[in-house]
Amino acid sequence: MPTGHEHTVKAFDEEIGHLRALISQMGGLAEQGISDAMLALQRNDPTLAKEVRTADAKIDAIQAEVERLVVRVIALRAPMADDLREVVAALKIAAVVERIGDYAKNIAKRVPMIHQGEDRIEAVSLLPAMAQMASDMVHDVLDAFSARNAEAAVAVCERDRALDDFYDSIFRTLVTFMVENPRTIGQVAHLLFVAKNLERIGDHATNVAEMVYFAATGRYLADREPAEPSDL
Template sequence: MTGSEHIVKAMDHELAHLDHVIAEMGGLAERQLEDAVEALVRGDFTLAKKVIAKDVEIDDLESEIAQFVVRFLARRQPMADDLRAIVAGLKIAANIERIGDYAKNIAKRTLVIEDPTQLQSARHAIARMAKVVQEMISGVLGAYIARDVAQAKDVLARDSEVDQLNTSLFRELLTYMMEDPRQISRCTHFLFMAKNLERMGDHATGIAEQVTFIVTGETPREERAKQDASSATVLDSSDSST
C-alpha cells in the first residue's frame, strides 16, 4: 500500500481487510474457472455440479464487501487514495462476482451438452482461451494487491488475445454446424461458453482499470484495440467446404 500508516490504526486494518476479502474472492473465482473448464474437457459432471454449488460463496463475499464499503464510508469518511480504494473495491467485487457467474454458466452448459466425447477440438480451444483468461485474472489480482499499474497494463494488453481466440473459435463452430446440423445445439452452447470467457476477460480488464484508478486517480481512457470480430463474422454455405 501507500507507505505511511494512518493515525487511526483501524483505518489500516479495515483497508487491509478489504484487500484480503477481494483477494480471497478473486482466488475463488479463478479456481471456479479452472474447475469449470476442467469439467468441460474431461466431461466430469460431478466437478461441474461442484462449481455450480460453489458460486454462492463468491456471491456471499460480494455482499460482504458491499456492506463493508457502506459501513466504511459512513464510519471512516475516507479521502483521496483511501476513497478511491473503497469505491474501486466495490466495483472490483462486482467484476469478480460476474466472473464467478460466467464460470458457473460454463459448468451448467457442460451438464446440458452431455456426451463428453463430442467436439473435442472445440473443448480444447475453449480450454486454451480459458487459460489466457485465467492468467489475466491472476495477473490483475496481483496488480491489485501490489497496486502495480504496469502489471495492470499487461492485463489490459492481453484482452485482445482473448478476443482473437473467441473470433477464431466462433468461425470454427460455425463450420461444425454447417457440416452437421445435428451439432447445432451443442455448438451453440460452446459459442456461449466462448462468449462467457470473452466477457470474463473484459471483467479482468475492468479490474485492471480500477487498479490504475486507485493508484493514479485516472481511469485509462485510450480505446483498447477490439479484436473480437465475432459480431461481424458471417459464413455462407460456400465456406463450409473449407
C-alpha cells in the same frame, strides 16, 4: 500511546487490508471456478460442475461482506481522495469478480447440454487454452490490485485483444463445425456460449485493470477505449 488520529489511520489501514484479503479470496475462488468448469466440460463430470455452483455461492457471500464493510468504512471514516478511491475500487472490483464467478457457473451449467448427444464434440478441445488465457488475466489483474501496481494493470488490458482474436477464431471454427456436422448444432451452440463467457471474463479482467489503474494513479487509463465485448 497512539493519538486519536493515528488510531483512526491504523483502523482504516486494517479495514483496507481486510477488503484486499476478501477480494483476493474471491479472485482465488473465481479462478478455481473457471478451471473446474473447464475440467468438468472436458471430462463430462457433473459432480465437478455442481461444485462450481457451490463455490459461486461462496463468492456471492464474500461480495456481500465486501459491500457491508465498504459502506461501514465510508460512513465511519468519511475517507477522502486516495483512500476513498481505494475503498470505492474495492466495492467495484468485488462486483466484477462476482460476475466472473457467474460466468464460470454458467459454463458449468452447460456441461450436460454439451454432452447430451451421442456425438463426441471434438470442438470442445479448442476451449481450454482460451480459458487459461482468460483465467491468467483474472489472476494477474488481482495481483496488480494487491500490489497497487498500475503498470501491471496496463499489461493485463493489453492482453484482452489477443483473447478477443482467439474468441473470433473459435467462433468461426465452431460455425464451420456446425455446418459440417448439423446433428451437433444444438450442442455446439452451447459451446459458442461457453466461448463467449470466456471472452467476457477477459473483458471483466480488463475492467478491473482500469479500476486498479485509477485507484493507484487517480487518472483514467486514457488513450484507450473502454473494454468492449468482441463484435462476434
